[in-house]
Amino acid sequence: MERLITDVKSTFINTFNTEPILIFSPGRINIIGEHTDYNEGFVFPAAVNKGIVAAFQKSNSGKCSVHALDMDSKIEFSLDKITPDAPGSWTNYILGVIAEIQNRSHIIDNFNMVFKGNIPAGSGMSSSAALENSVVYGLNELFNLGLSKHDMIHISQKAEHNYVGVNCGIMDQYASMFGIKNNALLLDCRTIESKPFEINFKDHQLILINTNVKHSLSESAYNDRRSVCENISELLKVKALRDTSEDDLKTIKDNVTPENYQKALYIIQENERALNAAKAMQNDDLETLGNLIYASHHGLQHQYKVSCEELDFLVEQAKLNKHVLGARMMGGGFGGCTINLVAKEKVEAFTETVSKAYLRKFNKACSVYFVELSNGTHVI
Ligand code: GLA
Numbered sequence: 001m002e003r004l005i006t007d008v009k010s011t012f013i014n015t016f017n018t019e020p021i022l023i024f025s026p027g028r029i030n031i032i033g034e035h036t037d038y039n040e041g042f043v044f045p046a047a048v049n050k051g052i053v054a055a056f057q058k059s060n061s062g063k064c065s066v067h068a069l070d071m072d073s074k075i076e077f078s079l080d081k082i083t084p085d086a087p088g089s090w091t092n093y094i095l096g097v098i099a100e101i102q103n104r105s106h107i108i109d110n111f112n113m114v115f116k117g118n119i120p121a122g123s124g125m126s127s128s129a130a131l132e133n134s135v136v137y138g139l140n141e142l143f144n145l146g147l148s149k150h151d152m153i154h155i156s157q158k159a160e161h162n163y164v165g166v167n168c169g170i171m172d173q174y175a176s177m178f179g180i181k182n183n184a185l186l187l188d189c190r191t192i193e194s195k196p197f198e199i200n201f202k203d204h205q206l207i208l209i210n211t212n213v214k215h216s217l218s219e220s221a222y223n224d225r226r227s228v229c230e231n232i233s234e235l236l237k238v239k240a241l242r243d244t245s246e247d248d249l250k251t252i253k254d255n256v257t258p259e260n261y262q263k264a265l266y267i268i269q270e271n272e273r274a275l276n277a278a279k280a281m282q283n284d285d286l287e288t289l290g291n292l293i294y295a296s297h298h299g300l301q302h303q304y305k306v307s308c309e310e311l312d313f314l315v316e317q318a319k320l321n322k323h324v325l326g327a328r329m330m331g332g333g334f335g336g337c338t339i340n341l342v343a344k345e346k347v348e349a350f351t352e353t354v355s356k357a358y359l360r361k362f363n364k365a366c367s368v369y370f371v372e373l374s375n376g377t378h379v380i
Contacts, residue, residue, distance in 0.1 A: 001024075001053075004118055005022065005053050005380060007053075007116055008022065008053045008054065008055050008069065008116050009022060009055055011055075011067065011069060011114050012057070015112070015114065020056055020057045020114070021055070021057065021141050021142060022053065022055050022380040023052075023053070023055075023134045023138045023141070023377065023378070024052070024134075024377070024380050025051050025052045025054065025130045025133040025134035026047040026048055026049065026051035026179055026375075026376065026377070027048050027050050027123075027126050027129075028045045028046060028047050028048060028125060028126050028129070028171075028172055028175035029045060029046055029125065029206065030043060030171065030175070030330050030331065030339070031184055031277065031293070031339065032044050032270075032273055032292060032293055032296050032328075033045075033171075033274030033277075034300055034304075034328075034329075034333075035169075035266075035267065035270065035300075036189065036267060036271045037168075037169025037187075038167070038168070038169035039169075039189075039229050039233075039241040039242050040189050040190040040239065040240035040242040040243075041189055041190075041240075041241070041267070041274065042188060042278075043171045043186075043187050043189060044186055044197075044274055044277060044278065045172075045175035045184065045185060046183065046373040047175050047176055047178075047179020047180075047373065047374050047376050048125065048179075048374055049371060049374040050117075050118050050371060051117060051118070051119060051127075051130045051134075051176070051374075052115055052119070052127065052130045052134045053115065053116055053134075054134040054135070055113065055114045055115070056111055056112070056113050056138040056139070056141070057111065058109060058110065058111055059110040059111050059112045061110065062078075062110065063076050063078050063110055064078070064079060064110050064112070064113075065112050066091070066094050066115075067114045068090055068115060069114060069115065070116050071090065075094075079098070079109070082102065084096070084163045092159075093131045093132050093159065093160075093163070096132070096160065096164060097132050097135040097139070097155060097159045098135070098139075099159070099162070099163065100155040100156075100158045100159050101139060101145070101155060103158075104151075106143075106147070108139055108142075108143045108145070109143060111139065111142060113135070113138065115131070117130065117131070120210060121214075122213075122335060122336060123210050124330050124331025124333075124336025124337050125208075125330075125331070125336075125337065126176065126331065128164065129156060129173045129175075129176045130176050130377075132156035132157075132160065132173065133152065133156050133173060133177050134377065135156075136152040136156055137377045137378075140152060141379060149177050149376075150192060152177060152377075153170060153174050153178075153192075156173040157169075157170055157173050160173075165223075166219050166222055167222070167226050168222070169189060171187065171189065174192065174194070176376060176377060177377045178194065179375055180375060182198055182372075182373050183196040183197060183198050183199060183373060184196070184197050184373065185197075186278045189242075197282075199281075201286060203343060204325065205370075206341060206371070207339075207342055207347060207368060207369065207370055208338070208339055208340070208368070208371060209338050209340060209354060209366050209367070209369075210336065210366055210368075210369065211314065211335055211338075211358075211366055212364060212366060212367060213308070213335040214334065215308055215335050221334065222332050225304065228260050228263050229264065231260075232249075232252070232256060232260060232263075235256065236248055236252060241268060241271075242271060244264075245268065246265065246269075249261070249265060259305075263305070266300070266303035266304040269295075269299060270296060270304075273292045273296055276288070276292055277289055277292045277293075280292065286341065287325060289325070289341065290324075290325025290326030290341050291325075291326065293326030293327065293328050293339070294315075294319070294326050294327065294328065297329055297338075300329055301315075301329075306329075306332065306333030306334060307329050307334075308333070308334050310335065310358075310362060310366075311329040311333070313357075313362075314327065314338045314354060314358065315327045315338055317353070317354045318340055318350075318354070321346070321350050323346035324340055324341065324342050324343075324346075325341045325342070326340070326341045327339070327340040327341070337369070351368045354366065355368065
């Protein structure tokens with residue numbers, strides 16, 4: 001992290017000859033509650049010690065400039081004509097946030113920004129929310145916009161909807177902004193309020209294993225899942241699937257395809273699982289927590305259908321090892337990481353076996369990450 005800060009700061013000073021404001025904005029993990037956020041349900045994420053470091057200062061050059069150090073890519077633009085760039089460009093995360101700030105009638109002036117991150121791209125740890133939050137947080141500081149953290153996460157989320165084209169929920173932006181060191185947050189995505197849970201699994205720990213794949217259909221499939229959920233809510237005459245039960249769902253069984261029925265059923269069950277996971281944690285019952293995590297993956301794989309061969313393989317490998325209490329895909333799906341609850345003493349043996357098996361099977365390496373739970377977006 002120190003290295004990252006030094007890189008960003010020295011590049012900024014060398015380029016612009018002035019001291020910047022520095023912001024750290026973290027990525028996130030999610031223990032359980034996947035795809036429940038846009039159904040106004042419960043999720044259980046935590047901010048991590050990997051993220052984006054961004055430097056900001058006002059500019060008097062008559063334009064804005066942003067330098068993405070990782071990609072060694074720069075843009076310059078004028079604040080009076082912000083429009084989306086080509087789909088897939090990193091610049092949309094920045095431009096989207098600026099556009100949303102302007103849409104809310106806040107006035108910002110020209111600025112320079114340099115940023116760099118250490119969240120592996122496509123890992124499902126939400127480097128996008130980290131970047132959006134760093135921009136809105138930095139501009140709020142620089143121009144005294146008076147935005148609350150809640151305002152800021154909604155700006156970040158809208159940027160993702162309108163400029164990136166992913167109709168995401170609020171989990172990633174919330175976790176990245178509101179994270180608390182050593183805690184996971186049980187977030188109610190309707191009230192946007194959370195309850196912190198100190199995470200100390202004693203002789204167990206959470207580890208991430210990255211498939212190092214990101215299948216291309218992920219964005220359209222994500223938006224598609226979201227519309228299925230909204231259509232079924234409408235049929236059930238509820239605001240969101242969070243308001244419904246398995247029994248309610250049965251009443252419309254004949255009006256939806258079997259595939260979509262399973263998707264809605266998954267959401268109802270996953271929402272329950274997130275709440276039950278919180279209870280299990282309160283009771284120090286890691287076995288139950290682990291089983292809920294496995295059940296979550298089963299639902300994501302077979303009912304919600306957002307997993308992929310590589311993720312399923314990693315979870316199957318985990319199941320073969322009795323020292324792993326639970327494992328599942330994490331995030332939107334179609335690639336990225338699994339999250340695993342593993343006995344501390346057996347982590348090395350487990351990750352070694354899995355890594356070898358993965359390499360044999362896919363002729364490609366997976367990566368293992370140990371993360372610490374960290375505070376949310378803040379000034380360094
Ligand atoms: C992505 C989205 C989140 C959430 C997860 C799935 O990370 O950005 O809002 O829906 O997928 O739980």
